Amino acid sequence: MKLILRVWRQDGAEDEGRFETHQLDGVSEDSSFLEMLDQLNEQLLEEGTEPILFDHDCREGICGTCSLTINGLAHGPEDSTTTCQLHMRKFSDGETVTIEPFRARAFPIVRDLVVDRSAFDRITQAGGYITVRTGSAPDGNAIPVPKDDSDKAMDAAACIGCGACVASCKNASAMLFTSAKAGHLNLLPQGKAEKDKRVLAMVEEMDNSGFGNCRNYGECSAACPKDISLDYIAKLNRDHAAAKVRKIFT
Amino acid sequence: MFSSSLGKKYLMALTGIVLIGFVFVHMAGNLQVLLGQDKINAYAHALQSLPMPILWGSRLFLLVCVILHAWTAIVLIRENRAARPQGNDVEVTKRAGLSSLKMGLSGTILLFFIVFHLLHFTIRTVYPEYNDMMTTVGAPEGEEVHDVYTMVLAGFQHIWVSVFYIVAMFLLCGHLSHGFSSVFQSLGIRSDSWRVKIELGAKAYAWVIFLGFSIIPILVLGQKLDFISFFEPSLFSDSLAVR
Numbered sequence: 135m136k137l138i139l140r141v142w143r144q145d146g147a148e149d150e151g152r153f154e155t156h157q158l159d160g161v162s163e164d165s166s167f168l169e170m171l172d173q174l175n176e177q178l179l180e181e182g183t184e185p186i187l188f189d190h191d192c193r194e195g196i197c198g199t200c201s202l203t204i205n206g207l208a209h210g211p212e213d214s215t216t217t218c219q220l221h222m223r224k225f226s227d228g229e230t231v232t233i234e235p236f237r238a239r240a241f242p243i244v245r246d247l248v249v250d251r252s253a254f255d256r257i258t259q260a261g262g263y264i265t266v267r268t269g270s271a272p273d274g275n276a277i278p279v280p281k282d283d284s285d286k287a288m289d290a291a292a293c294i295g296c297g298a299c300v301a302s303c304k305n306a307s308a309m310l311f312t313s314a315k316a317g318h319l320n321l322l323p324q325g326k327a328e329k330d331k332r333v334l335a336m337v338e339e340m341d342n343s344g345f346g347n348c349r350n351y352g353e354c355s356a357a358c359p360k361d362i363s364l365d366y367i368a369k370l371n372r373d374h375a376a377a378k379v380r381k382i383f384t
Numbered sequence: 385m386f387s388s389s390l391g392k393k394y395l396m397a398l399t400g401i402v403l404i405g406f407v408f409v410h411m412a413g414n415l416q417v418l419l420g421q422d423k424i425n426a427y428a429h430a431l432q433s434l435p436m437p438i439l440w441g442s443r444l445f446l447l448v449c450v451i452l453h454a455w456t457a458i459v460l461i462r463e464n465r466a467a468r469p470q471g472n473d474v475e476v477t478k479r480a481g482l483s484s485l486k487m488g489l490s491g492t493i494l495l496f497f498i499v500f501h502l503l504h505f506t507i508r509t510v511y512p513e514y515n516d517m518m519t520t521v522g523a524p525e526g527e528e529v530h531d532v533y534t535m536v537l538a539g540f541q542h543i544w545v546s547v548f549y550i551v552a553m554f555l556l557c558g559h560l561s562h563g564f565s566s567v568f569q570s571l572g573i574r575s576d577s578w579r580v581k582i583e584l585g586a587k588a589y590a591w592v593i594f595l596g597f598s599i600i601p602i603l604v605l606g607q608k609l610d611f612i613s614f615f616e617p618s619l620f621s622d623s624l625a626v627r
């Protein structure tokens with residue numbers, strides 16, 4: 135198939151950036167979106183121009199490194215799918231495809247389609263962990279976990295931290311990510327001990343990083359390749375309010 | 385408590401709940417216009433005669449809620465604009481409904497409506513002659529009360545006034561259909577199994593509020609334009625129409 139690609143090019147965080155249009159012929163319907171971009175980059179190299187930079191790693195939908203807003207949708211038109219798992223058969227021959235970076239003040243553009251998502255790492259570092267003494271692994275069933283809680287924690291832990299929630303949110307809010315990371319640990323007995331501290335620290339870091347405020351549109355969950363539910367945002371709101379109130383009395 | 389991004393949402397939701405409750409009580413009160421001149425006049429008189437601290441305390445409380453609500457909305461929206469300095473070239477919406485996307489617009493028009501409404505029927509500076517409408521209907525023995533019934537019927541004789549009221553109530557309907565369900569999310573008092581029920585409940589509530597408020601201007605306008613005759617024809621005398 136043949137495609138017209140409108141790709142965002144930007145030399146660095148300070149550069150203004152612009153769209154560049156390229157025609158690409160002979161794209162296989164079976165190739166992934168990233169393989170299509172590889173093909174475009176080979177063409178650009180042959181023409182003697184700079185290839186387009188984009189993020190990728192596992193290419194099997196589990197690492198959260200790939201990104202891209204494709205025709206206005208974070209990770210493209212297919213639901214519950216990362217860009218690396220998106221196939222070209224989802225596009226039609228001759229289609230114009232617009233490719234943009236994940237846009238948010240908290241995700242500064244490094245170059246072209248690569249953005250710096252270390253704000254997510256800082257949120258995780260603020261409280262997305264459990265303080266334990268390391269040593270040999272504990273006995274598997276030493277701490278009983280109700281099935282319901284472990285299922286919910288597992289669903290939250292499915293978050294790969296790709297940033298599609300921020301990119302798809304009209305307000306560039308990081309609530310879905312933060313709530314998944316906090317919710318995952320807050321649901322489990324090992325994490326409950328530090329629940330209040332965790333929630334307060336993670337929300338503070340999220341706010342300091344320059345993300346927007348949630349307005350309950352639900353665009354994040356609709357774009358999430360792992361279908362993280364808005365439930366976790368409600369839970370974060372609840373846990374945060376409770377932590378604030380408890381803090382007044384301690 | 386209210387300084388963080390989540391805190392501002394709590395403030396939005398808590399002041400929103402107060403306003404949600406207020407609009408229902410206000411609507412129920414207004415509907416007494418349909419029960420007749422004596423009922424609504426007596427009700428309005430009873431409200432006006434509440435002890436000063438209660439009357440002015442509630443007015444002040446409502447005013448503070450509206451101001452906090454609108455002010456927080458402005459802060460939220462400004463911060464959100466700053467959070468994405470450069471938007472997408474292709475802008476797509478997957479799930480969010482129109483009423484949720486237009487909360488700022490519906491809220492702003494509502495703010496104008498609230499100011500107009502107070503000047504119109506409460507402070508009565510838009511048509512100062514409403515101040516002179518006094519009657520014994522609905523009044524305690526040997527007293528005169530403000531004739532709210534006639535004022536409302538006279539007020540809605542102006543087509544533009546009725547249309548503005550109905551449009552504003554339609555926007556309130558949109559504002560509430562997102563706002564009322566949003567409250568549960570912002571305060572974290574819901575789960576996925578409740579989400580659909582809460583959203584339906586909020587929509588139903590919003591439509592009840594719309595119909596409850598709009599029915600009065602609709603009936604008055606309908607009668608003026610000779611579609612319906614609900615109110616006592618004597619009240620539609622020439623003198624009333626002029627007002």
Ligand code: HEM
Nearest residue numbers: 349397400403404454457487488491492495563566567570
């Ligand atoms: C009759 C009066 C009003 C009622 C009953 C009302 C009710 C509500 C409710 C319940 C919410 C949801 C709170 C939440 O996010 O959980 C809300 C949100 C909102 N209100 Fe109002 N409101 C009223 C007037 C106004 C006014 C005058 C403005 C003017 C600026 C306004 C602007 C907003 C905005 C922008 C939001 C959205 C906040 C967000 O999505 O983050 N509202 N309102």
Ligand code: FES
Nearest residue numbers: 193197198200218
């Ligand atoms: S490259 Fe790892 S998830 Fe797409």
